Amino acid sequence: MSCFLIRNAKIVNEGIVFEGDILIENEFIKEIAKQISPKSSDCVIIDAEGSYVMPGAIDDQVHFREPGLTHKGTIETESKAAVAGGITSFIEQPNTVPNAVTQELLEDKYQIAAKTSYANYSFMMGGTNDNLEEILKTNPRNVAGLKLFLGSSTGDMLVDSSASLEKIFSSTKLLIAVHSEDETIVKNNLAKFKEIYGEDIPVEKHPEIRSVEACYVSTERIIALAKKTGARLHVFHISTAKELDLFTNKIPLEQKQITAEVCIHHLWFTDADYDAKGSLIKWNPAVKTQADKDALWKALLDDRIDVIATDHAPHTLEEKCNPYLTCPSGGPLVQHAVVAMFEAHHQGKISVEKIVEKMCHNPAKIFKIEKRGFIKEGYYADIAIVNAYLPWNVKKENIIAKCGWSPFEGYNFKSRVTHTFVNGKLVYHNGKVKEAKAGQRLLFEREV
Structure with a gap:
């Protein structure tokens, strides 16, 4: 079982910001609470103190x-x-x-x-x-x-x-x-x-x-x-x-x-x-x-x-x-x-x-996307962690798009995405995209 525990998060969801922990098991958000203890010694703990945790x-x-x-x-x-x-x-x-x-x-x-x-x-x-x-x-x-x-x-x-x-x-x-x-x-x-x-x-x-x-x-x-x-x-x-x-x-x-x-x-x-x-x-x-x-x-x-x-x-x-x-x-x-x-x-x-x-x-x-776009228990763990006070400069060396340029090149942003989860997998962390092609086909809650 894959397990991540995001602690001390400023969770942003449905119009409010509240402090708490998020437990991710396999693809899904298992639990959201003020404080969560890891259920397994294999659970990776991420301290998000001071950062916003938002839906991807x-x-x-x-x-x-x-x-x-x-x-x-x-x-x-x-x-x-x-x-x-x-x-x-x-x-x-x-x-x-x-x-x-x-x-x-x-x-x-x-x-x-x-x-x-x-x-x-x-x-x-x-x-x-x-x-x-x-x-x-x-x-x-x-x-x-x-x-x-x-x-x-x-x-x-x-x-x-x-x-x-x-x-x-x-x-x-x-x-x-x-x-x-x-x-x-x-x-x-x-x-x-x-x-x-x-x-x-x-x-x-x-x-x-x-x-x-x-x-x-x-x-x-x-x-x-x-x-x-x-x-x-x-x-x-x-x-x-x-x-x-x-x-x-x-x-x-x-x-x-x-x-x-x-x-x-x-x-x-x-x-x-x-x-x-x-x-x-x-x-x-x-x-x-x-x-x-x-x-x-x-x-x-x-x-x-x-x-x-x-x-x-x-x-x-x-x-x-x-x-x-x-x-x-x-x-x-x-x-x-x-x-x-x-x-x-x-x-x-x-x-x-x-x-x-x-x-x-x-x-x-x-x-009408199924189980995405919110931080809710039972939803897919698509999550971004944003440090609002971690400046960085856009330059050619850190542009990931294949074309290798950006209209923002040379700009100093005050905020930085530090972690991205897709379907419970940590696919991006501190400047590096992991070789985890975790994407799934989106499904829609509509009548066929």
Whole structure:
């Protein structure tokens, strides 16, 4: 039997912080109490005095690039970076090569993860204009949901047919997650800037090309469709103040049919950072203004935004150094997401309890993930220990993602993830990922 006893922990769970011990036996949290005596001499004792012990974060949007784009990252390399950052479960997106738009291609990714993932995993089924038959075969018990790209994406995944969209929304009971930008507006904006700059568009024009209007028009339209059809909609990576009035905080999360996510980069960077960071902070949707960032923080805290995620999307540094038109959008974030939010905590922007709500509890609730996202007896022992006062500097030598760079490179974080458990196995400890590929396929509490 595997046994760990975490002592003197500041346990963060369901809106409170309390001191106590946690006993882990095999895969599960066996006991939580003020003080626990080890039941066996073989039980490994970890003294967490002064540190926060939280559920492992659940990242509901990552791009780990396998299959087909493995020069950027793999399920193995990126899940390794995730557990080093206290993320114990991830939901990966279908725009790999080939796109995961059939049941066979989707299952191929699960087979890879079963052999190589350090963290728990699920993969989104991908929607297209013409694969409804495949979508309807998706098992809601063991697949996180359906992903639709309403703005340009890898391969043939742009869903730009109104008829196809309505048919999908009317036909599936799966949670539908969307990348929401209006493709026509983006293309028209790009054409205007090409007229001005030719092929040499400055990267700081990115938020004008992938504009506020492109986001708002798309999000307003897709929310109207969800209300019309009764579909369960989750809008990924909200980036504008204007979109926020489309979401509500008037009802409990469990009753919401339409939920929203914000990503680390939209909470951290603004368009003022393009001067220093350039294409390293080129994301879709674009990083926008300080006013947008401030509004996102406000909506996160007042519960119009439900989840914090990363949209982890690694590219090689060589690719990111390309000119604007050929530079891919996205960047690596899983290793630094939790500590970035703790940095915001140190700045007085957010409580630790709220971090846990948005990064652990709410993803579990929204996707109805079985026995994860909370520190509870009988739940899987997915746990991160965070020392809030153990500074470290992000540098190339300690970046774990395969791409080897980070938009946080050079930053001094005040907090550090010191331990990560996945299914009761200690997979990360003091800067080293152990060779314990402990990840399991996520299951969902839904009717089949």
